Amino acid sequence: MAKLHVSTTINGEPMEFLCEPHESMLDLLRGVLGLTGSKEGCGSGDCGACSITLDDRLVCSCLMLAAEAEGKSIATIEGMAQGERLHPLQQKFLEMAALQCGICTPGVLIAAKSLLERNPDPTESEVRYWLAGNLCRCTGYDKIVRAVLETAAEMRESA
Amino acid sequence: MNVINNKWIGSRTIRPDGADKVTGRASYSSDTNMPGMIWGKVLRSPHAHARIVSVDTSKAEALPGVKAVVTSKDLVEFPLDTAVMLGIQDMRWMSRNVMAREKALFHGHPIAAIAATTEAIAAEACRLIVVEYEILPHVIELEEAIKPDAPILHDFIQFDGKPSNIAGKLEHKLGDVDAGFAGADVIIERSFKTRPVHQGYLEPHSCLVSVSSDGKAVIWSSSQGQFMVRAMTGLLTGLPQSDIRAIPAEIGGGFGGKTIVYLEPVALILAKKSGRPVKMVMTREEVFRASGPTSGSMSTVKIGATKDGKIVAGQGIYYLQAGALPGSPIRGAAGCAFAPYDIPNVQTVGFDVVSNRSKVAAYRAPGAPIGAYAVECVLDEIAEALKMDPLELRLKNAAKQGTKAAHGPVYPVIGFVDTIEAALAHPHYKAPLGKHQGRGVASGFWFNAGGESSAQVNVTEDGNVVVTTGHPDVGGSRAAIANVTAELLGIDHKKVSVLIGDTATIGYSNLTGGSRVLFASAMVVTQSADKVITTLKERAAKIWKIDPEAVTWEDGEARPAGANAGQFPPMTLAQIAAKASETGGPIGAGVQLNTQGAEGGFATHICDVEVDLDLGIVRVLRYTSFQDVGRAVHPAYVEGQMQGGAAQGIGWALSEEYLYDKNGKMDNASFLDYRMPVCSDLPMLDTVMIEVPNPKHPQGVRGVGEVPLVPPLAAISNAVYHALGKRFYSLPMSPPRVLEVLDGV
Known part of the structure; x- marks a missing residue:
């Protein structure tokens, strides 16, 4: 089958690509576009390491077809910082050591950002349930949850 | 040392690899590609226990896009009667784990591998390999495996003079337990069971291997030891270690599970046969079926x-x-x-x-x-x-x-x-x-654990410091090394870069395992930094035209001491570095040690x-x-x-x-x-x-x-x-x- 032509927006920039009809968004990002910040931990939507947003909706890019990006807007970890300026979540994760090996970190950050956009004042439980789709095997989640709560508090103060 | 007034040791500094990891820039093993790269896939046993009668790869090889095939014949054979140890790993078992030889011993055991221009073609070619199996009775559970009539996995393993699934025994003894129990007022005896569990690292095993026409190989992979990758791959493929450069990618979790190789030797042979760089990435299912776990x-x-x-x-x-x-x-x-x-x-x-x-x-x-x-x-x-x-x-x-x-x-x-x-x-x-x-x-x-470790501490011409060590960083060891180095040299930790070297750029360093990394690398970094400080003092002495013994190093600067105290303004590391070429050349030191005392x-x-x-x-x-x-x-x-x-x-x-x-x-x-x-x-x-x-x-x-x-x-x-x-x-x-x-x- 012929490749499909897709016009989309990735991290705020217009983008066109050709993809196979069965190709996942994750493979397209990592392969054709070279955006390897999204990770593949399982390929079945169970680990969240490939989390991106599609028109502000949090999705596992391994479960999404690349062709579904047509006319939509996608955000990946590569677009989270504004130039040299890290997003407050990125900065807080560094300050509070909320990462160890770092392979889950891009997905966790994308998911946490998506949470705070919806709920700027989450409880610990709300953070834990929102991030329940992002596996982390290194940290036991403690420092991740604390960093998200702390970022939320700081963002509320500066808002 | 153990000084109480530490400035950097004990401080929660930002990790050197942090910015790359929160922005998606950090390069893990499957994040690297090469021009002309092709894909490797493994054919795995559909049986838990079967004799491999024959493997016919001819149909697979004929498929357009297929570039190379590997079976156990392509790996170095380690005869069953001779142990070849690398650390705690026996190459007889490692070679048979990487590729089944006489028998398929578990569901998911590698039987052959294919390299092709796309992952899809490689997978399709695997399905075209014809394997004739003689299916054997299998045994999964521990209590079944130790029964006298259990299916025996290996004829060469004997226990109490009979073929057995009990492959080894270890005993520790202190005092006399019978006498001890005789003197007890309370004795409780219980039996327990645990199930096998997987390390569960989020990053599946993967590697990229390139072999050039002169036979020199480069391996990019994520592991708990680039030197382990080099040594095991060398042993299993027959290449000398000097022909293999193993580059440690960022590692997405290991927990012990990445202290052995699965893919690297296979990818190396595929790359050698095809003349193309070969990338192999396990699926999560393959990780579960064929890597780890720990014992039940x-x-x-x-x-x-x-x-x-x-x-x-x-x-x-x-x-x-x-x-x-x-x-x-x-x-x-x-x-x-x-x-x-x-x-x-x-x-x-x-x-x-x-x-x-x-x-x-x-x-x-x-x-x-x-x-x-x-x-x-x-x-x-x-x-x-x-x-x-x-x-x-x-x-x-x-x-x-x-x-x-x-x-x-x-x-x-x-x-x-x-x-x-x-x-x-x-x-x-x-x-x-x-x-x-x-x-x-x-x-x-x-x-x-302690063990072998190497470090190199170099002062840059502009007065910063680059530290290279040889153990992959799984949980923040670079951050700790930056703290140690900054403390010893008396400089801001932001002036210290910490890198993990590859097998060609740093001396042999044992696996990231046994909780050794900071123990061992801080020791070699300390000795290296001490040598650097000695050099810095010598250079200051040369500039001041006084005895090196009359110079002290405090708070990141050389100070004239003793009779010369106060005679010259102190010189910072950066000031000494700027004059390095005129005072004797580059400033840096490395130490390689088998560290003891863990x-x-x-x-x-x-x-x-x-x-x-x-x-x-x-x-x-x-x-x-x-x-x-x-x-x-x-x-x-x-x-x-x-x-x-x-x-x-x-x-x-x-x-x-x-x-x-x-x-x-x-x-x-x-x-x-x-x-x-x-x-x-x-x-x-x-x-x-x-x-x-x-x-x-x-x-x-x-x-x-x-x-x-x-x-x-x-x-x-x-x-x-x-x-x-x-x-x-x-x-x-x-x-x-x-x-x-x-x-x-």
Whole structure:
């Protein structure tokens, strides 16, 4: 089958690509576009390491077809910082050591950002349930949850 | 050193690799591609146990796009009767694990591999390989594998003079256990079972290998040791180590599971045959079916104590699953089980048992959690029988400086007692509990390790510092090395870059494992930095035209001392670096050492649980870990190790296990069905770091990474008992099992 032509927006920039009809968004990002910040931990939507947003909706890019990006807007970890300026979540994760090996970190950050956009004042439980789709095997989640709560508090103060 | 006024040691600095990891820039093994690269895929056995009669790859080779095929014939053959050891790994087993030779020994065992222009073609070509199998009876469970009439995996393995699945035995003895039990007032003996659990790193195994026409190979892969990758790949492919450059990618978790190779030798041969760079990436299903896990176990532990709570004898018999090839961590189980205690009479025995499962790999304090689980659960019953507080019982019997452990050593200064005292005094231990809630405690020990390590500390021309070490960083070791270097040189830690070298750019360094990395690398970095300081002082002396002995190094600058004190303005590292070429050339030093003096790690954990009687769900409500961490060079990443170990222990105790169907195929090879703790399963994981510096280390470092996984299994089991009044002797305490026990099934 012929490749499909897709016009989309990735991290705020217009983008066109050709993809196979069965190709996942994750493979397209990592392969054709070279955006390897999204990770593949399982390929079945169970680990969240490939989390991106599609028109502000949090999705596992391994479960999404690349062709579904047509006319939509996608955000990946590569677009989270504004130039040299890290997003407050990125900065807080560094300050509070909320990462160890770092392979889950891009997905966790994308998911946490998506949470705070919806709920700027989450409880610990709300953070834990929102991030329940992002596996982390290194940290036991403690420092991740604390960093998200702390970022939320700081963002509320500066808002 | 052990100075109290540390500026950087003990400070929560930003990790050197942090910015790359929060922005997606960090390059893990599957993030690298090369021009002309093709893809490798592995054909795996659909049978748990089968003789390989023939492998016909001709149809696969004829498929357009296929560039190379590998079978076991392409790997170096290691005859079954001659052990070839690399560290603790025997190449006879490693070669047969990488590619089945005589027999397929587990479902998922590699049979052949293909490299093709796309992953899809490689996968299709694998399906075209015709393998003739003679299917053999298989055995999965430990209790079945040790029966006299069990299917035998390896004819060459004998036990008690007969073919057997028991591939090895290890025994530790101290005193006379029979005499010890004869003097006991209370004796409790219990049997336990644990299931195999996977390390669960989020990053699947992968590699990219390029072999040029002169035979030189470059390997990009994520592992716990680029030198291990080089050595094992060299042995299995026949290439000299000098022809292999192994480049460590960022590693997405290992926990012991990346201390051996699976793909690298296969990809290297595919690359050599095809003349193209070859990339191989395991799927999550392949990771579950064919890598790791750690052993399942059966054990019986017997402990005797006198009325006043003195333990007089302890005995532990452990059977550990090795998977299809010998090599389960019986040393960790038998060696660590009673190691926290001063007991005059101890006997521990470990049996290494093969069955038709994937070969086990190291998992965080290999074997020790299994050893401690049984001992610490029986101790809880002893305390109950003696009407003693379980922490007081541990305190009364705790190993101290001078205690002789059953596995050999006499302990130097250790902080085990401190962990128990801290737990006793902590508010958590006195906090009220509600209905169906219980509190458990347990302690644990891990050996820790030193070994080979190399470092290079270079001063740049503009007065900054680059440190290169040779152990992959799994949990923040670069951040700790930056702290150590900044402290020693007296400069801002932001002036220090820390890199992990590849096999061509730094000297041999042993695996990231055994909780060795900071212990070993801080030692070689310290010696290197000392040499750099000596050079800096010599250069300042040369500029000032005074004796080098008359120069001191303080706060990052050379100062004239003694008779010359105050005669010249101090010179900073940057000022000396700027004059390096005119005073003698580049400034830098490297040290390579087989580091000695790693001392054991001890921990005590408190866990509160609540049991849902209707659903059988055990929920951890509160968790506090107390650990002798030696010196917390970077406290945040020490806490991170303690928290991560506790979380893995919670998974092992409550939800994780390998399930097999009747054909010997793993039934839950996905993160959906293999249930690791997710964020909503856990509470905050509190940590209390107790610093009893290791006197044999310049900064007082003890390994901290592994002992956190030793106490949780028993701490949680004991908590469940105190919540329900019923004891579990088997893990995981998953909802169906809990309901079975509650229903009295």
